[in-house]
Amino acid sequence: MEITLGQGIALALLAIILGVDFWLEALFIFRPIIVGTLTGLILGDLETGLIAGGLTELAFAGLTPAGGTQPPNPVLAGIMTTVIAFTTGTDPKTAIGLALPFSILMQYIILFYYSSFSLFMGKADRAAESGDTKAIVKINVLLTLIVAVTYGIVVFLSAYVAQDAMKTLVNAMPGWLSHGLEIAGGILPAVGFGMLLKVMLKANYVPYLIIGFFIATFIEIPNLLPIAVIGAALALYEYYRSKELQANLVNAASKGDDFSGGI
Structure with missing residues (x-):
């Protein structure tokens, strides 16, 4: 299956919205089960999106940001699991394993932003001392836009531009490696749910x-x-x-x- 330019742009716009939601943790639509479903809807394969989103949600159920720490990114995990399953025709369980590098990439990008955005805190403190609320709003909006646009760029490059490379990679993988990724992808939801139970049960x-x-x-x-x-x-x-x-x-x-x- 091919992802068209229009679908690539739609996925990028979806990623921008989801990135803002994940950054602010406002509506929690960034959870993989919703992300996968919306991605499948954009790609015209809702069933694959539901399955991929459900499996990824279980895998990420126990992974929650705490303070400055960041787990692998759930937005990229949900989108790329669905995209890989759709474009390469692989089982969603195998697609989870293949999507993890994209999720980890976004994790490190967010951690980089956490560190680099500290440069703006001095200006924000001075604005707070002087009661300049407009400056504080501008800083928050600017930094949020940087994060949101980054999500859009990463998803567009990963889902649309790199889709042929992904197909080539999947087709070139030996059978034992594909089977191993499928097994790992099947285990990940159980591990994620187990981590959740360890905290909540x-x-x-x-x-x-x-x-x-x-x-x-x-x-x-x-x-x-x-x-x-x-x-x-x-x-x-x-x-x-x-x-x-x-x-x-x-x-x-x-x-x-x-x-x-x-x-």
């Missing part, structure tokens, strides 16, 4: 994890919708149970206060 939620694993593994289901419905039902049960427990604790505390006051 609590002992009292383990039964829900076991229920979900049993349903997904041992019961034949045509799609994931029934599992999602069951998960939503369990989440609602846990939500209302927690509210009821909290209300009981508040009532018990208030009765205890009244009794103490009577004494």
Whole structure:
């Protein structure tokens, strides 16, 4: 499959929007599952975009920026996984492995910006001391535009300009290497989800994890919708149970206060 110039420009514009969102962490549309879906929509292959975005989202589920540290970039991972799967016809699991260099490239670019943008902080401090809000706005807008345009340029060069080189590379890869990348791509979502569980999983939620694993593994289901419905039902049960427990604790505390006051 070929990516046309119009599609390349559309992907670049999408990357600019996603880059701003990732920089500001405003709407969280930069998550790979959304990025892959939108990329597939632009390329006219929504199914590939959904699959690639879902797999990449699981792989990046536990990778979150903390302070000045940056994980591999989720925007480039989502876009390039879908682009590589679309242009080369490879399995999305293999495409994840091939997309990682682009994701890591953007990671280092963002880290470079974090360091170099510190040069503007002196001017921003002086503007804050003098109450010059317009100067502060200009600095923030300028730096955000630099980041956004960089996203657009990198995606346009990677997705449109380099598509023939990517095809040549994929076609030249030996079978054992392609198979290895496919296995690695299949493992990455499990690793990402495991990292997420390591941070978020609590002992009292383990039964829900076991229920979900049993349903997904041992019961034949045509799609994931029934599992999602069951998960939503369990989440609602846990939500209302927690509210009821909290209300009981508040009532018990208030009765205890009244009794103490009577004494």
